[in-house]
């Protein structure tokens with residue numbers, strides 16, 4: 001009975017969130033959750049925050065895989081500046097975890113003299129309510145900011161005990177949304193983007209889910225997709241046009 005409940009819950013998690021939990025230690029973790037009275041959500045109710053926290057890996061930090069931000073600043077933004085659109089430049093970070101990726105993009109843009117007057121909007125999405133709460137609070141540990149340039153840290157953060165609080169970043173609209181990238185309603189709310197960062201999430205999904213996510217990205221993308229180095233590059237090559245650069249492979253819409 002217990003084993004069956006574990007299997008059912010693992011299947012439900014994979015079906016809804018994409019996250020594949022196939023190791024013995026994953027079963028043990030879910031087993032312990034059930035043993036301590038953890039709720040088995042009914043089919044009509046969402047997975048609880050406690051369960052989401054248990055199954056997600058939220059590792060992130062400012063300037064992680066920083067060559068991607070170099071590419072954004074060196075290649076993508078100049079292109080966007082030079083096109084004739086007056087619409088806001090829209091960038092999505094999905095997943096954003098506790099927000100470091102979103103703020104890294106914003107801090108890079110603030111340090112770069114934009115030649116156009118287009119507004120900039122950055123949206124961060126993550127399935128973890130706890131991580132979205134952290135992102136909104138904007139308070140980061142020394143470990144989280146370790147790769148930031150000390151001048152940036154000095155200019156844009158305020159010390160709070162041993163931590164750092166990011167100051168309001170004027171001139172850039174930042175929004176954080178708690179959502180599941182497999183939820184079609186979320187995408188209705190999100191709209192279209194010039195750039196999508198989706199780094200270090202697909203590694204936790206199976207290839208069928210990754211394919212559907214890549215196709216979703218394609219439907220909501222005007223420009224470039226940036227994946228983490230261990231993400232689903234094989235299928236990305238089939239859905240997008242790969243662009244080789246010093247920053248690794250970046251994808252653009254066919």
Ligand SMILES: C[S@@+](CC[C@H](N)C(=O)[O-])C[C@H]1O[C@@H](n2cnc3c(N)ncnc32)[C@H](O)[C@@H]1O
Nearest residue numbers: 017056058060095097126127128180181199200
């Ligand atoms: C390792 S973090 C990556 C954060 C950041 N992009 C980076 O590379 O540093 C992976 C994040 O994916 C989120 N995640 C997993 N499944 C998700 C889903 N179905 N929808 C939205 N976010 C999801 C997790 O909550 C976690 O915060």
